[in-house]
Amino acid sequence: MVPTMVLVADGSRDAHRRDALCGLAEAVVQRGEAPVRTAFGSHAELQATVESVQGPLVVVPAFLAGSDTASTELLSGLDISDRFDACATAPLGAVPSIVAKLAAQLRAAGWCPGDGVVLAADGGPDNDERRQVTDVARMLSRRVQSPVQVGYLNAWAPSVSDAVTRLRRNGHGRVAVATWQLVEGSDFDRLRDIGATTVTAPFGPSAVVIDTLLAQHRAATARLAA
Known part of the structure; x- marks a missing residue:
C-alpha cells in the first residue's frame, strides 16, 4: 500500500x-x-x-x-x-538540484556577473534550518561564481534590506535578490518593495x-x- x-x-x-x-x-x-x-x-x-x-x-x-x-x-x-x-x-534544504534551479532563476531575472547577490530567507527558531540556509548560500555562490550574502525577512540578522544596502555601500550598483521561498505570498511582496535591481520569483x-x-x-x- x-x-x-x-x-x-x-x-x-x-x-x-x-x-x-x-x-x-x-x-x-x-x-x-x-x-x-x-x-x-x-x-x-x-x-x-x-x-x-x-x-x-x-x-x-x-x-x-x-x-x-x-x-x-x-x-x-x-x-x-x-x-x-x-x-x-x-x-x-540545500539540495543541489534546487540550488541549481535558483541559480538559473537568478540569471533569467537579469543577474549578471559582478552584480551583488542576497539570498532572502525568512529565519526562525530552528538552528538546523539556519545552517541549511547558510549551506544554500555557499552552494549558490559556487554556482554563480560570486559572493552571496544572506538576508532575513522576519528573524535573525541582517535583514534583506540591510544586506542589499551593505552590498551597494561596498560598490555593487546592481543587487539581485534570490528568493528562498517555495510559493508566493505577502513576504514576496515585501521583497519586491526593498528596491533591489532584480528579485527572483518563488520556485512554485x-x-x-x-x-x-x-x-x-x-x-x-x-x-x-x-
Whole structure:
C-alpha cells in the first residue's frame, strides 16, 4: 500500500499563498505516484487531517528550510510518535538540484556577473534550518561564481534590506535578490518593495520541486517498509 502524502504548510496568512500551496499540491497529485492530502491551516486542521488518513502516511513539508517560520512552528506541533505507520520528512534544504534551479532563476531575472547577490530567507527558531540556509548560500555562490550574502525577512540578522544596502555601500550598483521561498505570498511582496535591481520569483510547482518532494516520499516509504 502506497502511503498517503500529507503536504503541510501554513496557508492561513493570506488567500493568495493558500491558493499557491493548493496549486503545488495539485502538481504533485498529477504525477500519480501517491494519494495526497493537504493541511495548509491551523494545528487542529493538521492533526485532524493526519488522524483521518486510513493506513500509512508520510508528512512532507511544503516549504523550504528557513523559509517559513509559521510553517516550521506548525509542523513542530505535530506528534505522530505513537504511529508505527507514519513518519515525517525534513523541509527541503540545500539540495543541489534546487540550488541549481535558483541559480538559473537568478540569471533569467537579469543577474549578471559582478552584480551583488542576497539570498532572502525568512529565519526562525530552528538552528538546523539556519545552517541549511547558510549551506544554500555557499552552494549558490559556487554556482554563480560570486559572493552571496544572506538576508532575513522576519528573524535573525541582517535583514534583506540591510544586506542589499551593505552590498551597494561596498560598490555593487546592481543587487539581485534570490528568493528562498517555495510559493508566493505577502513576504514576496515585501521583497519586491526593498528596491533591489532584480528579485527572483518563488520556485512554485516547478519540476525540480515536485521531483524532490516525491523523492522524499519514496525514501520515507522505504523506511516505513524496513
